[in-house]
Each structure stands twice: as structure tokens, then as C-alpha cells.
Amino acid sequence: MSNAVRFSMLALAVSSLYSPLVWSQADENDLEVIEIKYRQAYRGDTPMAEIPQAITVLDRTLIEDVQLSRFRNILTFDPSIALQNDGGNLWDSYSLRGFPGNENVPTGYLVNGFAAGRGFGGYRDSSNIELVEVLKGPGSALYGRSDPGGIINVVTKKPQYATEGYLQTTVGTDDRYRLEGYYTSAVNDAVAITTLRICQHALN
Structure with missing residues (x-):
């Protein structure tokens, strides 16, 4: 065998060793690139202007002005x-955008952002309510409510470090009498307390 033939056979053998690497490199360059995107739900004190959903806020001013x-x-x-239908004056029952809501259901509505269903509860009084937030649409799923109508969040009064309080009486039709007392004050620089007492009688 001549030197030319031996050289050709050697070159072929060497090239065959490197060819899998070349094909492997080509395969790696042809891999599909998968881009992963995600969205994260946020729960916190967000300005209403930054929330991309329909929200109504019914505040304490409305409650006091209309005496609700x-x-x-x-x-x-x-x-x-x-x-x-409230079951014969037994509980608060409502529909939001046509979908029924019931406070007896654990996720029927929220109090300070947490599920407030009490199994069975009578009427909720407004005296300890600072405001009511109505979140409309399927975003209610973020808070455990599957109804696409939305969800209601009740924000209660918070204790104040400044001492304040009131005592008021209400007399109305249907033999309605109501006595309400409220007091809040600071215990120390880090702790504040509040107390609220109500007595009411009405035929309806």
C-alpha cells in the first residue's frame, strides 16, 4: 500500500472520530428556546388607581351621614x-352582579382581608365597620371565592392612640331604640385598645 493510500485512510479515520462532535454541536445550536413567564398575585395596601379591577368603597362618612x-x-x-332572601331576618344575604353571596359560607365575604364566614351568623351591625370594599369580577378567586361576581371585604375600626369616644342614642319608627358607646385609648407606646357596646330594640 502506498503512502498516499495510507494517508487517505488515516485522514478518514480521524475525520470520522470528530464528526459526531460536529453533529452534536449543530444539534445543540438548533435546540428550541423556551421562555418562561409568570404572574404573581399581590395582597397588600395598594392604591386604588393601581388596581386593574372595578372596586367600590363605602366609607364611614356614608355610614354616619345616612345613619346605616x-x-x-x-x-x-x-x-x-x-x-x-334573608331566611326570615336570620342573616345578611345578597347577590353581587347576579351571583348570590351568603355570610354563612366560609368565603362568603372577608373581614380585614380574611374569610369571615361564621357557619351561622345573624345580622352584622355597622358600628364597628370603618369601610366596605366591593371587588367586582373574577379576581375574587384570589381570596378563595369562585363566584365571578366578586367579593366583599369589611374593614373594621382600628384602636387609636389618641383617647376618644362617644355615647349616642337613637329613637326611630317601629318602636326603635338604640344605645351605642365607643371608647379607644393607648395603653402604652406600642399597644392601643378599643371597646364598643350596643343595645338596640326594634320591631323591624
């Missing part, structure tokens, strides 16, 4: 809410 003593009466000031 029940939670269900506050809800009537949102046009997307309609009061429903």
Missing part, C-alpha cells in the same frame, strides 16, 4: 349588589 345601622343597608349603596 346594619351591614346589609350599607350594601344597598352599591348598584351591583341586590339584597336576597
Whole structure:
């Protein structure tokens, strides 16, 4: 065998050793690139202007100006809410955008951002309510409510470090009498307390 033939056979053998590496490198360059995107839900004190959903806030000013003593009466000031059968004056029942809501359901509504269903509860009084937030649409799923109508969040009064309080009476029709007392003050620089007492009688 001549030197030329031996050289050709050697070159072929060497090239065959490197060819898998070349093909492997080509395969790596042809791999599909998968881009991963995600969205994260945020729960916190967010300005309403930055929330991309329809929200109605019914605040304490409205409650006091119109003298609303029940939670269900506050809800009537949102046009997307309609009061429903209350089981014979047993509990607050409503529908939000046509979908029923019931405070006896664990996720029926929220208090300070947490599920407030009490299994069975009577009427909720408005005296300890600072404001009511009505979140409309399927975003309610973020808070454990599957109804696409939305969800309601009740924000309660917070203790104040400045000493304040009141005592007021109300007399109305249907033999209605109401006595309400509220007091809040600071225990020290880090702790504040509040107390609220209500006595009411009414035929309806």
C-alpha cells in the first residue's frame, strides 16, 4: 500500500472520530428556546388607581351621614349588589352582579382581608365597620371565592392612640331604640385598645 493510500485512510479515520462532535454541536445550536413567564398575585395596601379591577368603597362618612345601622343597608349603596332572601331576618344575604353571596359560607365575604364566614351568623351591625370594599369580577378567586361576581371585604375600626369616644342614642319608627358607646385609648407606646357596646330594640 502506498503512502498516499495510507494517508487517505488515516485522514478518514480521524475525520470520522470528530464528526459526531460536529453533529452534536449543530444539534445543540438548533435546540428550541423556551421562555418562561409568570404572574404573581399581590395582597397588600395598594392604591386604588393601581388596581386593574372595578372596586367600590363605602366609607364611614356614608355610614354616619345616612345613619346605616346594619351591614346589609350599607350594601344597598352599591348598584351591583341586590339584597336576597334573608331566611326570615336570620342573616345578611345578597347577590353581587347576579351571583348570590351568603355570610354563612366560609368565603362568603372577608373581614380585614380574611374569610369571615361564621357557619351561622345573624345580622352584622355597622358600628364597628370603618369601610366596605366591593371587588367586582373574577379576581375574587384570589381570596378563595369562585363566584365571578366578586367579593366583599369589611374593614373594621382600628384602636387609636389618641383617647376618644362617644355615647349616642337613637329613637326611630317601629318602636326603635338604640344605645351605642365607643371608647379607644393607648395603653402604652406600642399597644392601643378599643371597646364598643350596643343595645338596640326594634320591631323591624
